[in-house]
Amino acid sequence: GENVEQHPSTLSVQEGDSAVIKCTYSDSASNYFPWYKQELGKGPQLIIDIRSNVGEKKDQRIAVTLNKTAKHFSLHITETQPEDSAVYFCAASKGGSYIPTFGRGTSLIVHP
Amino acid sequence: GAVVSQHPSRVICKSGTSVKIECRSLDFQATTMFWYRQFPKQSLMLMATSNEGSKATYEQGVEKDKFLINHASLTLSTLTVTSAHPEDSSFYICSARASDSDGYTFGSGTRLTVV
Numbered sequence: 001g002e003n004v005e006q007h008p009s010t011l012s013v014q015e016g017d018s019a020v021i022k023c024t025y026s027d028s029a030s031n032y033f034p035w036y037k038q039e040l041g042k043g044p045q046l047i048i049d050i051r052s053n054v055g056e057k058k059d060q061r062i063a064v065t066l067n068k069t070a071k072h073f074s075l076h077i078t079e080t081q082p083e084d085s086a087v088y089f090c091a092a093s094k095g096g097s098y099i100p101t102f103g104r105g106t107s108l109i110v111h112p
Numbered sequence: 113g114a115v116v117s118q119h120p121s122r123v124i125c126k127s128g129t130s131v132k133i134e135c136r137s138l139d140f141q142a143t144t145m146f147w148y149r150q151f152p153k154q155s156l157m158l159m160a161t162s163n164e165g166s167k168a169t170y171e172q173g174v175e176k177d178k179f180l181i182n183h184a185s186l187t188l189s190t191l192t193v194t195s196a197h198p199e200d201s202s203f204y205i206c207s208a209r210a211s212d213s214d215g216y217t218f219g220s221g222t223r224l225t226v227v
Contacts (some may be wrong), residue, residue: 007135032214033218034214034215036218041203041221041223042220042221043116043118043205043207043218043219043220043221044156044218045218046216046217047202047213049214049215083218089155089156093214095214096214097144097209099146099161100216102155102156103155104154104155105153105154105155107153
């Protein structure tokens with residue numbers, strides 16, 4: 001089955017800095033890669049996703065890149081703000097009814 | 113966008129009692145819903161897949177008699193923790209996918225504390 005590795009487990013940055021979280025996956029058939037943000041005591045919220053036919057996708061301060069050959073994808077957050085502090089999960093799936101496999105999560109702390 | 117509502121958000125119960133958690137898809141129909149359990153500072157652990165009109169599919173190691181799942185309609189799945197014990201205390205989260213989407217929408221989670 002699919003295996004998703006996520007690094008780092010904890011990331012501490014100063015407000016205004018950029019943050020990068022990296023994930024690798026094992027199943028070359030995976031074609032859908034969502035990123036979720038989970039605030040304390042809440043359920044994960046989808047923040048951005050990318051499909052295998054695209055190499056990069058941006059949405060304001062967040063962007064995701066995908067390297068299918070190397071089987072890794074990354075989340076980039078620019079101009080970080082304290083409200084970006086949360087746990088971020090990457091996931092990989094074959095799309096459709098396939099259940100996504102989640103990474104172990106990255107705790108992002110943005111210091112004001 | 114797709115919205116999943118989960119209730120209650122917090123529940124405290126006594127050992128030996130049962131607790132029911134509801135998961136509703138508000139603006140879409142979900143033939144399949146998923147139940148996850150999350151321990152502090154850990155990732156999401158898939159417990160079971162809830163299928164509308166049929167039996168749930170449980171992951172290895174999850175006791176189906178303890179965690180009863182019912183998916184009676186296309187918009188509602190329930191998870192009942194039966195004869196709860198303190199070790200069942202955890203954060204339970206449901207998710208669902210609209211049939212025309214690859215993305216999964218999560219509920220807000222339920223913090224269960226068994227005393």
